[in-house]
Amino acid sequence: MLIDSHCHINSEELRADSEAIIRRAGEVGIGKMLIVGCDLEDSIEAVEIAHTPHSSPLTPPCYASIGVHPHEAKRYADVPEKFFDLVNDDKVVAVGEIGLDYHYDLSPRDVQADMFERQLDFAKAHDMPVILHIREAMSDAMKILHRHEGLKLLFHCYAGGLEYLDEVLELGGLCAFGGALTWKGKASEELREVFRRIPAERILLETDCPYMTPAPFRGKLNEPSYIKLVYERAAAERDLSVEELADIIERNAEKFFNWR
Numbered sequence: 001m002l003i004d005s006h007c008h009i010n011s012e013e014l015r016a017d018s019e020a021i022i023r024r025a026g027e028v029g030i031g032k033m034l035i036v037g038c039d040l041e042d043s044i045e046a047v048e049i050a051h052t053p054h055s056s057p058l059t060p061p062c063y064a065s066i067g068v069h070p071h072e073a074k075r076y077a078d079v080p081e082k083f084f085d086l087v088n089d090d091k092v093v094a095v096g097e098i099g100l101d102y103h104y105d106l107s108p109r110d111v112q113a114d115m116f117e118r119q120l121d122f123a124k125a126h127d128m129p130v131i132l133h134i135r136e137a138m139s140d141a142m143k144i145l146h147r148h149e150g151l152k153l154l155f156h157c158y159a160g161g162l163e164y165l166d167e168v169l170e171l172g173g174l175c176a177f178g179g180a181l182t183w184k185g186k187a188s189e190e191l192r193e194v195f196r197r198i199p200a201e202r203i204l205l206e207t208d209c210p211y212m213t214p215a216p217f218r219g220k221l222n223e224p225s226y227i228k229l230v231y232e233r234a235a236a237e238r239d240l241s242v243e244e245l246a247d248i249i250e251r252n253a254e255k256f257f258n259w260r
């Protein structure tokens with residue numbers, strides 16, 4: 001089975017069409033997918049979609065993660081109270097996406113850091129794996145992560161390059177790769193280099209839809225069914241068949257999310 005370890009079908013762009021999108025995901029062979037939360041409302045919606053009954057036998061099970069994205073950190077003084085209920089929901093398998101984003105700086109950096117640390121403590125207290133969003137902030141993020149040991153970490157949309165890869169692996173982290181693996185250009189060349197070097201047991205694939213659309217659909221809205229294009233390119237980069245890579249990713253995801 002294929003797995004989309006990070007999608008936003010709860011987003012404004014996709015939510016109205018989520019049922020058809022999930023069905024198309026099943027049609028290309030997706031067996032499990034994770035709907036990621038970015039703020040309180042978005043996390044609630046991720047959980048709701050994950051609980052929506054299947055419309056066809058092909059419909060893959062959906063799971064949810066709950067978190068406050070660094071962009072939204074300024075809206076919260078602490079971990080939202082409601083997260084303490086949601087974290088016990090049987091569809092919730094991770095805390096995220098959380099982290100630091102210095103590219104857009106939509107929340108002040110000290111506010112991002114504070115919310116990030118509070119959510120790391122929350123994840124630790126509830127024994128949940130963590131989905132990290134770190135953009136142009138690896139140095140500060142790694143300092144924070146070293147202060148919060150014992151967490152399972154997934155570096156979503158990994159962008160730390162070879163420079164941070166050893167440190168990420170020493171922390172026990174997994175890295176998720178998406179549409180950027182399929183793009184032209186120097187940044188994607190470098191990303192493919194990282195992808196070829198990382199140990200097989202540390203990789204996951206994701207769409208991050210509606211963003212990060214893989215070639216040849218770049219410029220259109222992304223959706224989970226396009227993960228197939230990411231698997232094809234990723235398998236070719238590592239000289240594996242899609243089936244071999246799919247088995248590896250399925251095992252990695254199972255171990256990380258502990259989903260059933």
Ligand SMILES: [Zn+2]
Nearest residue numbers: 097133156157
């Ligand atoms: Zn992200």
Ligand SMILES: [Zn+2]
Nearest residue numbers: 006036097208
């Ligand atoms: Zn995301």
